[in-house]
Each structure stands twice: as C-alpha cells, then as structure tokens.
Amino acid sequence: MSRVVLLSASPSEGSKTEALLEFIARRLGQYGHRTEFIKLRHLPAGPLLSGDANDGLIASARDTVAAADAVVVGSPVFKATYTGLLKVFIDLLPMDALHGKPVLPVLTGGSPAHVLALDYGLKPLLATLGASSIGRGRFVVSSNILPTTDTTPPSIDESVERDVVDAIDQFDSELTVRARSCTHVEAAAAESLITAPIATDRNPS
Numbered sequence: 329m330s331r332v333v334l335l336s337a338s339p340s341e342g343s344k345t346e347a348l349l350e351f352i353a354r355r356l357g358q359y360g361h362r363t364e365f366i367k368l369r370h371l372p373a374g375p376l377l378s379g380d381a382n383d384g385l386i387a388s389a390r391d392t393v394a395a396a397d398a399v400v401v402g403s404p405v406f407k408a409t410y411t412g413l414l415k416v417f418i419d420l421l422p423m424d425a426l427h428g429k430p431v432l433p434v435l436t437g438g439s440p441a442h443v444l445a446l447d448y449g450l451k452p453l454l455a456t457l458g459a460s461s462i463g464r465g466r467f468v469v470s471s472n473i474l475p476t477t478d479t480t481p482p483s484i485d486e487s488v489e490r491d492v493v494d495a496i497d498q499f500d501s502e503l504t505v506r507a508r509s510c511t512h513v514e515a516a517a518a519e520s521l522i523t524a525p526i527a528t529d530r531n532p533s
C-alpha cells in the first residue's frame with residue numbers, strides 16, 4: 329500500500345478537475361492505496377502570494393507532500409497552461425519535493441486544443457522538483473467528466489474512460505514496483521546492520 333497525495337489546482341467550487349481526481353482516488357483506493365487530497369484553493373491566498381512557507385496551513389500541506397510515497401497533480405488549463413494557483417504552491421516547495429516519488433500529472437481543458445500543455449507546461453514544472461518518474465499523464469476535456477451527484481460518484485465518459493483507467497493502472501503498477509524495491513532496500517539495510525562487524529578497539533573498522 330502506498331500513500332498517495334492528490335493535489336487539486338482548480339480555484340473553482342464544483343471543479344471538473346477535482347471530479348477527475350476523485351475518480352482517480354477511488355480507483356487507487358480499490359487497489360489498496362491510501363489517498364489524501366490537498367485542495368490548493370483552501371490554502372490562504374495572502375501567504376500563498378507572498379511566498380510565506382511558514383504559514384501553518386501551507387507548512388502542513390508541504391509536510392503532507394513530503395510524507396507521500398507518490399503524488400497525483402491535477403490542474404485545469406487556464407490560458408494555455410496550468411493554473412497560477414498551482415504555480416504559487418509549487419514555488420513554496422523545496423527543490424527536491426518530488427524526489428523519489430512517482431508522479432501522475434493530469435490536466436482538464438475546455439477543448440483538446442491545449443493538450444500539449446501537459447508535455448510543455450506541467451511536466452517540465454514537476455521536473456524542477458526532482459520528480460524522477462513522471463507518468464505519461466492525461467489531458468481530459470471537461471465535458472467528458474461527470475461530477476459527483478447526491479447519488480452517484482464522479483465518472484468519465486465511456487469514450488475516454490478506458491484511457492484514463494489505463495493511466496491509473498500504469499501508475500498503480502509503478503507504485504507496486506517501487507514498494508517492492510523499497511522493501512528490498514530496507515531488508516538489505518537491516519541485514520547489513522545485523523551482519524556488519526562491530527567495531528571495537530580490538531577490531532577497528
């Protein structure tokens with residue numbers, strides 16, 4: 329099981345991007361991962377805009393990212409790229425904030441015209457945070473996202489649902505591989521502690 333943080337970078341209530349992230353979180357939950365949301369629009373605007381990393385809520389969001397095994401980053405496309413809300417938060421993270429964490433980037437947009445914002449906007453931004461593994465990601469046109477209602481969870485139009493599910497499944501596979509390799513590294517480290525000769529005055533290391 330991995331701890332996955334989902335960053336939502338839409339400023340809107342009833343956000344389509346959040347509905348997409350909710351869809352992703354539900355599926356990751358079915359695969360046994362623990363998911364946690366950070367909705368950036370709930371962070372205080374003043375400290376975000378003035379770059380105050382010591383603000384309590386911002387510090388807590390930074391800690392949540394630091395403690396995550398993996399991160400899903402979701403933003404609507406505004407004026408051909410990710411939102412300013414995402415950028416001001418990313419500016420408050422340390423340079424290695426995504427080091428060693430698989431990242432799945434997702435964008436929503438009004439039309440497919442700005443699909444390249446994924447490769448030319450969002451992915452380079454995430455690379456600056458040391459993300460070693462950035463998934464192919466997905467751009468989903470907002471009319472294909474059906475938000476939660478009182479009786480139904482969020483869903484994706486069947487024309488693109490398979491593609492979105494494939495992205496989630498690839499991400500899950502990567503989390504599984506990473507968890508296994510971490511276990512091996514931890515086991516090897518523990519074994520080396522057990523078998524390492526103990527340095528004494530008679531046995532200097």
Ligand SMILES: Cc1cc2nc3c(=O)[nH]c(=O)nc-3n(C[C@H](O)[C@H](O)[C@H](O)COP(=O)(O)O)c2cc1C
Nearest residue numbers: 338343344345404405406407408436437438439470
């Ligand atoms: C200020 C603003 C700028 C936008 N610019 C673009 C754009 O350049 N390209 C695009 O495809 N969609 C654009 N859109 C549409 C949104 O990306 C789309 O509706 C998105 O799914 C909204 O996500 P949200 O509901 O999570 O905020 C824009 C919407 C707004 C409000």
